[in-house]
Amino acid sequence: MRGRRRRLRKKSNPRNLENVVSLTCLCDGEMAVIAYTVGGFGLVRRLAEMGLTPGVKVKVIRKGLLHGPFEIEVRGVALALGYGVASRVFVRPLRADSDG
Amino acid sequence: MVKGQLRIALAGNANVGKSVIFNQLTGLNQIVGNWPGKTVERAEGTLFFEDHKIRIIDLPGIYSLSTFSMEEIVSRDYVAVEKPDVIINVVDASALERNLYFTLQLLELEAPIIVDLNQVDFAAKKGLRIDVEKLSEALGVPVVPTVAISGSGINEMLSTVIAVTSGEKKLEPLKVRYGKETEERVEALEKLVYEKLPQICSVYNARWIAVKLLERDLDVSGKLKNFENGKDVLGYAEKLAAELEKIHGEPSPVVMASERYGLANRIAMEVTIVEAPPRISLEQKLDAVTTHKILGYPILVAIVASMFALIFVGGNFLSAGLEFVFEKLIFYVEGVLSSFLPDIATELVSKGVLDGVVAGITIALPYIVPFYIILALLEDSGYLPRAAFLMDNLMHKIGLHGKAFIPLMLGYGCSVPACIGCRIMETERERFLAGFVVILIPCAARTVIILGLVGRFVGLPAALALYAFDLVLVFVLGRIAFKALPGEPVGLIMEMPAYKKPSIRNIMMKTWSRTKDFIYIALPIIVAGSVTIEALSLSGFINYVVEAATPLISGWLGLPAATSIPLIFGILRKELALILLQNALGQQGMVIQDLTSIQMIVFSLVTMIYIPCIATIATCVREFGWRKALATTIVDIALAFILGGLAYRLLSLVMIT
Numbered sequence: 001m002r003g004r005r006r007r008l009r010k011k012s013n014p015r016n017l018e019n020v021v022s023l024t025c026l027c028d029g030e031m032a033v034i035a036y037t038v039g040g041f042g043l044v045r046r047l048a049e050m051g052l053t054p055g056v057k058v059k060v061i062r063k064g065l066l067h068g069p070f071e072i073e074v075r076g077v078a079l080a081l082g083y084g085v086a087s088r089v090f091v092r093p094l095r096a097d098s099d100g
Numbered sequence: 101m102v103k104g105q106l107r108i109a110l111a112g113n114a115n116v117g118k119s120v121i122f123n124q125l126t127g128l129n130q131i132v133g134n135w136p137g138k139t140v141e142r143a144e145g146t147l148f149f150e151d152h153k154i155r156i157i158d159l160p161g162i163y164s165l166s167t168f169s170m171e172e173i174v175s176r177d178y179v180a181v182e183k184p185d186v187i188i189n190v191v192d193a194s195a196l197e198r199n200l201y202f203t204l205q206l207l208e209l210e211a212p213i214i215v216d217l218n219q220v221d222f223a224a225k226k227g228l229r230i231d232v233e234k235l236s237e238a239l240g241v242p243v244v245p246t247v248a249i250s251g252s253g254i255n256e257m258l259s260t261v262i263a264v265t266s267g268e269k270k271l272e273p274l275k276v277r278y279g280k281e282t283e284e285r286v287e288a289l290e291k292l293v294y295e296k297l298p299q300i301c302s303v304y305n306a307r308w309i310a311v312k313l314l315e316r317d318l319d320v321s322g323k324l325k326n327f328e329n330g331k332d333v334l335g336y337a338e339k340l341a342a343e344l345e346k347i348h349g350e351p352s353p354v355v356m357a358s359e360r361y362g363l364a365n366r367i368a369m370e371v372t373i374v375e376a377p378p379r380i381s382l383e384q385k386l387d388a389v390t391t392h393k394i395l396g397y398p399i400l401v402a403i404v405a406s407m408f409a410l411i412f413v414g415g416n417f418l419s420a421g422l423e424f425v426f427e428k429l430i431f432y433v434e435g436v437l438s439s440f441l442p443d444i445a446t447e448l449v450s451k452g453v454l455d456g457v458v459a460g461i462t463i464a465l466p467y468i469v470p471f472y473i474i475l476a477l478l479e480d481s482g483y484l485p486r487a488a489f490l491m492d493n494l495m496h497k498i499g500l501h502g503k504a505f506i507p508l509m510l511g512y513g514c515s516v517p518a519c520i521g522c523r524i525m526e527t528e529r530e531r532f533l534a535g536f537v538v539i540l541i542p543c544a545a546r547t548v549i550i551l552g553l554v555g556r557f558v559g560l561p562a563a564l565a566l567y568a569f570d571l572v573l574v575f576v577l578g579r580i581a582f583k584a585l586p587g588e589p590v591g592l593i594m595e596m597p598a599y600k601k602p603s604i605r606n607i608m609m610k611t612w613s614r615t616k617d618f619i620y621i622a623l624p625i626i627v628a629g630s631v632t633i634e635a636l637s638l639s640g641f642i643n644y645v646v647e648a649a650t651p652l653i654s655g656w657l658g659l660p661a662a663t664s665i666p667l668i669f670g671i672l673r674k675e676l677a678l679i680l681l682q683n684a685l686g687q688q689g690m691v692i693q694d695l696t697s698i699q700m701i702v703f704s705l706v707t708m709i710y711i712p713c714i715a716t717i718a719t720c721v722r723e724f725g726w727r728k729a730l731a732t733t734i735v736d737i738a739l740a741f742i743l744g745g746l747a748y749r750l751l752s753l754v755m756i757t
């Protein structure tokens with residue numbers, strides 16, 4: 001599982017990886033900008049169509065218990081993402097004072 | 101005079117209000133509620149407006165014209181292939197940007213659309229106002245604001261539809277254009293499609309095909325493969341898509357989605373006026389508590405437990421009252437009947453027909469109606485997606501994700517729609533896994549037995565324990581089924597709608613339509629079953645059946661042999677098992693109270709699990725094929741009898757020592 005994820009990340013190497021973390025690293029209430037998503041073709045496309053495209057701002061509304069799902073706000077809509085899905089979304093966190 | 105018939109489809113994102121509008125227009129009763137993915141099959145109705153006959157088609161909600169789950173394919177095929185005269189694109193005013201993403205795709209398809217800007221009341225509550233004129237200008241199609249739940253704006257929308265179809269109002273739809281790199285490639289590919297595939301261009305517009313090919317849409321590329329020149333076009337598309345990916349460093353569908361969203365965002369920003377800053381409302385506080393990572397769980401348990409407790413109290417009260425009334429009535433009717441009918445006929449009518457009707461009304465209905473009301477409340481409030489969120493982790497343990505918890509909860513109402521509702525799951529495998537566990541959830545009919553027998557005569561805690569045991573069983577079996585049907589589970593991606601105050605009208609309509617189904621469909625079956633059994637027992641035939649079943653029923657389950665009859669007839673409708681239990685025991689000179697607590701529990705346990713009723717089996721065959729339906733049925737029967745026998749022995753041990 002872990003090996004596979006690393007491989008997928010490597011494939012998307014041309015991207016600028018500075019400051020990029022997985023969405024699962026964020027805490028409740030934190031904001032971030034989407035960098036990219038990884039995973040199967042279907043998942044990546046689905047996420048893009050639900051509005052998770054590079055550059056868009058997201059906010060973590062809440063995290064579930066243990067490795068529970070994430071509820072995020074994106075483009076004015078609340079979206080629930082399972083932990084596995086959230087771990088495939090990579091973001092650049094926004095510092096609390098600079099989010100506007 | 102009726103002019104030609106028009107075909108109009110309602111299309112848009114999930115949970116925007118399409119079915120409410122459909123119900124308003126047609127007077128039908130499509131399922132409405134506050135979670136995404138209720139409508140899973142297309143529904144049709146007819147409406148007469150002015151002098152037009154209009155066929156209205158309600159479609160499942162979709163987010164894009166690339167498709168994922170089964171219900172979304174229904175919508176895409178209808179919109180893209182069957183081409184209705186007008187598509188009413190229902191749009192949620194409170195989430196304009198995401199909704200416009202789909203609108204833009206409809207415009208790309210060059211479908212004739214008008215935009216129904218729905219839920220403007222809810223947007224206003226969020227402090228948002230939409231400039232309708234400006235939106236209409238930006239999209240080049242009419243935009244009609246509506247509040248579907250109160251019906252306001254619906255007539256204006258219909259007039260607009262007529263104005264468009266009659267040509268009185270011209271559409272000048274916005275031409276969706278991409279950024280330079282993408283646009284060049286779309287145009288180049290469009291030209292090639294136009295030249296090489298004239299057959300396809302007579303059905304779809306070439307530009308749409310080009311866009312879909314650049315997005316690597318498997319369905320569209322699959323269609324092209326069959327054509328002579330298809331390979332060339334596909335090869336070229338592949339080259340262009342690869343170039344795009346090189347430039348942007350993203351998969352081409354992400355590139356295209358980004359650009360479309362960019363446009364949707366610009367339009368939404370332009371036409372949205374923020375009138376009031378968002379403030380913390382009661383609904384948001386409720387959301388925070390009920391979805392809380394720890395508090396959420398005891399609340400979920402409390403909601404479900406109090407639901408049954410409430411049904412139990414309400415049901416007992418109603419049942420006792422109705423019984424009192426009907427006892428008098430029956431006595432009177434029997435007297436009248438016997439004055440002119442021969443004895444045997446009186447027996448058949450009074451024991452068969454009358455008892456059947458009365459039992460249906462006094463035993464089943466009192467539990468079922470409160471149940472439907474509470475279920476409708478849960479559905480309308482928006483609690484179900486929250487429960488799905490909380491249960492996501494646990495559902496992963498049985499190879500599903502949180503969304504499957506929604507049909508599971510609906511299964512407490514009736515297994516049939518719950519089984520069909522499993523179509524919201526993304527893959528075939530998950531659909532079946534979900535269906536398999538949904539059937540094991542005790543539906544309202546089984547609740548009648550659990551509460552009416554165990555709850556009433558053994559006690560509410562014993563009944564609740566049965567429900568709890570059932571849930572454990574669901575997870576154990578789900579886990580086994582998951583292991584038997586391996587595959588990578590798909591992750592949860594689900595919109596979380598805001599809490600809404602349930603509309604009284606919706607609740608009443610839904611409760612009534614479900615109760616009506618009970619009266620029209622279940623009651624006749626109950627009566628027929630009760631007449632059959634009466635005829636069988638009058639002819640003495642029943643003794644053979646009872647004798648044959650004795651080893652299993654008495655020997656293994658420890659129940660009186662007569663209970664084999666209700667168990668067999670329970671296949672028709674599960675309520676019948678309880679209703680006939682009274683009859684069957686009566687013929688042996690016993691009453692229900694003569695059963696021991698253990699016998700009641702074992703009887704309820706077996707009816708809870710042993711076999712889905714015929715309606716459910718038929719649904720399973722339709723949804724999953726007869727092989728899987730048969731396998732499920734056999735597994736459930738075997739399981740019920742194994743567990744029933746074990747429970748009898750275990751409980752006997754516990755209760756003696």
Ligand SMILES: Nc1nc2c(ncn2[C@@H]2O[C@H](COP(=O)(O)OP(=O)(O)OP(=O)(O)O)[C@@H](O)[C@H]2O)c(=O)[nH]1
Binds near residue numbers: 116117120138480606
């Ligand atoms: N406040 C408000 N609520 C609305 C309005 N229209 C619909 N709703 C509510 O929105 C929810 C969804 O409505 P549906 O008609 O079931 O939505 P749908 O688009 O058919 O959804 P799917 O079948 O799941 O795709 C229900 O709870 C409705 O009561 C409206 O104009 N205002």
Ligand SMILES: [Mg+2]
Binds near residue numbers: 120131138139
């Ligand atoms: Mg619907």
